Amino acid sequence: MAEDWDRAAGSYDFGGDSFDLADPRDRELVCFVLSQALYGEATGVYCGKSLYAAGTLEAARFYLRQARQELNHLELFAEIFRKLEMEPVRAHWVIRLLSAHNNYYPLKVLMEHAIGEGMVLDIFKEVLIQTLPDADPRVPEIKKKLAVVCREEEEHVAWGEKETRRLLAEKPWLRHPFYGILLLQLAVAPFVVRAFADRARGHRVLRHLPGFVAYVQTQVRAQGRALGFVPAVEPAGLVRALCMLSGALLFVRSQFARSRSVLEHTYLTELGFRA
Numbered sequence: 001m002a003e004d005w006d007r008a009a010g011s012y013d014f015g016g017d018s019f020d021l022a023d024p025r026d027r028e029l030v031c032f033v034l035s036q037a038l039y040g041e042a043t044g045v046y047c048g049k050s051l052y053a054a055g056t057l058e059a060a061r062f063y064l065r066q067a068r069q070e071l072n073h074l075e076l077f078a079e080i081f082r083k084l085e086m087e088p089v090r091a092h093w094v095i096r097l098l099s100a101h102n103n104y105y106p107l108k109v110l111m112e113h114a115i116g117e118g119m120v121l122d123i124f125k126e127v128l129i130q131t132l133p134d135a136d137p138r139v140p141e142i143k144k145k146l147a148v149v150c151r152e153e154e155e156h157v158a159w160g161e162k163e164t165r166r167l168l169a170e171k172p173w174l175r176h177p178f179y180g181i182l183l184l185q186l187a188v189a190p191f192v193v194r195a196f197a198d199r200a201r202g203h204r205v206l207r208h209l210p211g212f213v214a215y216v217q218t219q220v221r222a223q224g225r226a227l228g229f230v231p232a233v234e235p236a237g238l239v240r241a242l243c244m245l246s247g248a249l250l251f252v253r254s255q256f257a258r259s260r261s262v263l264e265h266t267y268l269t270e271l272g273f274r275a
């Protein structure tokens with residue numbers, strides 16, 4: 001049974017701890033976080049495939065609008081790098097894995113939009129907006145740009161959630177593999193934290209990392225419960241393992257899915273000419 005949940009109602013409190021943009025060590029960390037964001041925004045070009053596969057005019061309009069917004073975000077992040085005089089680094093393998101495109105539409109909607117962009121939103125809203133130091137004269141302008149990005153990412157997540165609900169109503173069997181995929185995604189998240197384990201000790205912002213990751217995991221689970229595929233009482237043992245297996249199998253199957261265009265078959269109905 002789906003429960004009510006509002007992402008905006010939650011927040012992780014960094015307690016005013018922020019990075020020092022004059023410290024080379026902190027600059028390297030901020031550069032790492034921003035580089036992951038920049039890569040994520042570059043994957044906005046996947047909207048081209050989504051537009052190709054859009055089954056309804058509403059979906060086609062959304063992906064068109066999203067493509068424009070993501071390209072705009074990409075340039076906004078590039079401006080942030082220039083403003084901070086930083087050079088982007090290669091994205092972490094977990095980020096590349098989590099933001100990979102999926103040609104199987106239900107997984108694309110769940111992984112890219114609902115969960116993926118949901119996590120992105122948490123990172124932009126909580127980490128970047130809270131931990132960039134307001135005392136730095138470049139930061140207020142950067143935060144204005146980030147606020148624009150966050151507003152638009154909220155729209156993308158809302159679309160992903162709406163489509164996930166529709167797909168689950170159409171194909172209720174997806175609940176189990178969706179839950180399994182969520183568990184698998186949550187299992188890889190700590191690998192990013194591990195990359196910082198040594199540096200986290202004694203660092204005023206990084207010491208929040210385990211708490212923040214736990215917060216994101218709680219958010220994702222609450223989102224899954226609200227969407228109706230995460231059970232209120234989560235199973236353990238064999239049932240949990242079977243859900244993970246069905247998620248892994250659906251993911252493997254999705255790797256062989258081909259993107260197909262639909263709108264040239266549905267346009268008359270979509271335009272209201274024919275029932």
Ligand SMILES: [Fe+2]
Nearest residue numbers: 041070073153
């Ligand atoms: Fe974006």
Ligand SMILES: [Fe+2]
Nearest residue numbers: 070117153156
């Ligand atoms: Fe987005």
